[in-house]
Amino acid sequence: MAIFKIPIQLGGFVLLNSTVNNPLSTFVLLALVYGFTLATYRLLFSPLSAIPGPKLAAVTRLWILYHDYKNQRTDTITNLHKKYGPVVRIGPNEVSFTSTSAVKDIYTGSGREGGFPKGFMYAMFTHYGRYNMFSSLTSEAHSWRRRMIASSYSLTNILNREAGKGDIWRTVGEYLEHVRREGVESKTRPGHSIDIYPVNIYFACDNVSAHVFGEERGTRALGSARDNVEIRLQRDSIDDWYIPTRREKIYLWTDFNIALRCFETFEKTAQKFLRIIQRRVDLDPKYIGGTFLHNYAYNNMRDLKDRPSPELTVAKNLLSGKVSGKVSEIFDEFGAASESMDHMLAGMDTTSDTLSFLLAMLALPEYHQYQEKIRSSLPDLPPFDQPLSLVDINHILTNPYINSVIKETLLIFPAIPVTLPRVVPSGGRVVDGLWLPEGTLASSSVRAVNLALLPEFEENTGNVRWEPSRWLISTDADKDRTQELERRLWSFGSGGRGCIGKHLALTEMSLLLAAILANYNIRREDNIALEVPHSHWTCRRSFRDIAYLKDFNGFLRFEPL
Numbered sequence: 337m338a339i340f341k342i343p344i345q346l347g348g349f350v351l352l353n354s355t356v357n358n359p360l361s362t363f364v365l366l367a368l369v370y371g372f373t374l375a376t377y378r379l380l381f382s383p384l385s386a387i388p389g390p391k392l393a394a395v396t397r398l399w400i401l402y403h404d405y406k407n408q409r410t411d412t413i414t415n416l417h418k419k420y421g422p423v424v425r426i427g428p429n430e431v432s433f434t435s436t437s438a439v440k441d442i443y444t445g446s447g448r449e450g451g452f453p454k455g456f457m458y459a460m461f462t463h464y465g466r467y468n469m470f471s472s473l474t475s476e477a478h479s480w481r482r483r484m485i486a487s488s489y490s491l492t493n494i495l496n497r498e499a500g501k502g503d504i505w506r507t508v509g510e511y512l513e514h515v516r517r518e519g520v521e522s523k524t525r526p527g528h529s530i531d532i533y534p535v536n537i538y539f540a541c542d543n544v545s546a547h548v549f550g551e552e553r554g555t556r557a558l559g560s561a562r563d564n565v566e567i568r569l570q571r572d573s574i575d576d577w578y579i580p581t582r583r584e585k586i587y588l589w590t591d592f593n594i595a596l597r598c599f600e601t602f603e604k605t606a607q608k609f610l611r612i613i614q615r616r617v618d619l620d621p622k623y624i625g626g627t628f629l630h631n632y633a634y635n636n637m638r639d640l641k642d643r644p645s646p647e648l649t650v651a652k653n654l655l656s657g658k659v660s661g662k663v664s665e666i667f668d669e670f671g672a673a674s675e676s677m678d679h680m681l682a683g684m685d686t687t688s689d690t691l692s693f694l695l696a697m698l699a700l701p702e703y704h705q706y707q708e709k710i711r712s713s714l715p716d717l718p719p720f721d722q723p724l725s726l727v728d729i730n731h732i733l734t735n736p737y738i739n740s741v742i743k744e745t746l747l748i749f750p751a752i753p754v755t756l757p758r759v760v761p762s763g764g765r766v767v768d769g770l771w772l773p774e775g776t777l778a779s780s781s782v783r784a785v786n787l788a789l790l791p792e793f794e795e796n797t798g799n800v801r802w803e804p805s806r807w808l809i810s811t812d813a814d815k816d817r818t819q820e821l822e823r824r825l826w827s828f829g830s831g832g833r834g835c836i837g838k839h840l841a842l843t844e845m846s847l848l849l850a851a852i853l854a855n856y857n858i859r860r861e862d863n864i865a866l867e868v869p870h871s872h873w874t875c876r877r878s879f880r881d882i883a884y885l886k887d888f889n890g891f892l893r894f895e896p897l
């Protein structure tokens with residue numbers, strides 16, 4: 337015993353001695369003791385310590401940040417749920433849930449209390465230095481904004497507007513014209529081949545901009561035979577928007593929010609100076625700094641203010657909207673522009689991604705028969721310069737085959753697959769029977785929630801397949817199963833902060849799909865030697881960190897019937 341005691345005492349003496357004499361060693365020693373104590377607390381004594389998950393994730397946030405950095409958050413979380421079940425601790429202060437009851441507790445809430453407030457990450461989706469509905473964190477900042485424009489996105493409004501004006505149907509016609517005009521004629525097969533990703537972005541952009549600002553002010557990125565400089569500029573500018581920037585690594589910004597705040601302060605100050613200089617140079621300045629889209633949204637808002645339009649649009653609601661309730665913010669033309677700009681972004685990426693994945697899957701040989709099934713179930717469709725009747729729109733929107741491919745794509749390839757972060761409010765809350773202290777990040781990842789609905793994922797029996805027929809109903813049991821699946825499908829989020837543009841997106845996608853299949857067979861074009869000048873299939877600017885169809889070159893052939 338004594339033999340061992342001496343060196344330990346000696347070692348302790350040396351350590352103590354060098355520590356006293358060397359401030360750096362003191363610092364290192366204290367840091368080690370602090371680190372060890374913190375790790376022990378987080379692992380064994382924290383209120384979250386009973387929740388399963390990787391030990392390293394429980395000890396340090398660097399673990400999840402590393403996966404964020406590698407753009408692997410969604411895949412990692414999905415795999416953890418497969419291993420540990422519906423509740424997983426993914427950080428010292430962060431828990432991920434997949435059960436329906438937890439999603440309800442967190443995102444819908446109960447009684448007067450709605451869902452939990454949003455995490456700080458959303459604050460980066462402000463524009464022109466102003467918050468909007470999507471970026472506002474608390475329900476106090478959110479609800480008056482949503483009230484102002486909710487009616488513009490109701491199903492009734494979308495349907496009546498479309499039956500009256502036919503904007504989406506006209507854009508569908510422009511889409512098919514774009515494919516014929518810009519597509520590459522195949523030497524061996526009939527039809528035109530085109531990289532569908534950008535075409536779907538132009539389609540979604542033209543639609544959402546017309547919905548927000550009115551037909552006259554909407555973008556015309558799909559263009560026409562008489563393409564002019566402005567239209568080509570619109571297309572180029574939209575393409576530019578997809579160059580990855582700081583928004584690519586959104587979760588890192590949550591943790592490095594001091595950097596984010598500094599960046600935003602710099603951005604705001606720079607814009608302020610730019611405006612001061614512009615006012616001196618040009619008494620009617622139109623350029624306010626930022627990207628094409630920023631200028632487009634702001635200029636349209638200003639123009640609408642000066643030259644009001646009779647058309648009822650989201651922008652008009654914003655300009656004339658009464659700010660009701662307890663509001664502590666200024667709402668001016670920049671606030672209105674921030675809101676519109678955000679709708680453009682929210683409506684572009686998501687709808688176009690969903691369409692691209694859907695068309696890419698339907699063009700595979702095993703789904704050629706399914707294309708036939710959809711085609712034979714369609715009503716006769718009028719020309720594109722004539723609005724569809726309300727009956728025809730409803731017929732298409734309720735078509736079980738069209739619905740099946742759209743829902744299956746939303747289920748397997750959600751355009752927003754990531755964690756939607758929420759923060760436990762003061763006093764702490766119980767979620768799924770677990771008590772979570774205030775400030776805990778309690779969230780769900782859309783893809784993990786969706787996949788947990790599938791028996792093949794739950795039972796770990798194989799790869800998840802894109803199988804639209806799972807949505808078709810032939811028996812009573814099918815009906816119960818599909819109703820349940822539909823109720824729990826989480827691709828548009830849920831609760832008061834769920835997607836406001838859902839009906840617009842579903843109408844756009846359904847009408848386009850009906851028109852494509854009424855006129856064409858779509859096929860994968862594997863032999864094309866053209867280069868795809870972007871990487872949208874593998875990465876998106878924000879809110880999607882999964883590459884779904886890595887092997888697809890992006891080109892589809894549209895073979896006329």
Ligand code: HEM
Pocket residue numbers: 469470471482544678679680682683684686687690750751752756757782826827828829830832833834835836837838840841
């Ligand atoms: C397939 C298409 C779409 C998908 C999958 C989708 C998905 C989502 C999801 C998951 C959310 C919730 C985000 C969260 O809780 O953090 C959301 C919110 C939102 N979406 Fe969509 N979206 C789509 C189309 C659109 C369109 C066309 C618009 C057009 C304006 C739009 C506008 C918005 C807005 C403004 C919010 C924020 C709502 C709020 O905070 O009250 N989305 N969307």
